[in-house]
Amino acid sequence: MAPLYPNEAQARRYLDYWRILSAQKRAGRDHAFEVAAEYLRHLPCELAADLRAEFGFTG
16 A cells, blocks of 8 residues: 655655664664654654654654
8 A cells, every 4th residue: 555645655764774774783874864854744743653653763
C-alpha cells in the first residue's frame, strides 16, 4: 500500500537509515537524523508520532 503522504516514504527511508547507522555507531547518523526530523515536520502530527515510536526516534 502506498503512503498517503508523499513525505512519509522519505521519512521512513531516512528513519531506517538513521536506525542502522546508530546501531552500528557509524558516521552519517547525524545527517540522517537531521533529514528524518525535517521530513517528519511536514507530516500530520499523529503520523509523525507513530513513526517516531516505530523507529525509536527522539528528534
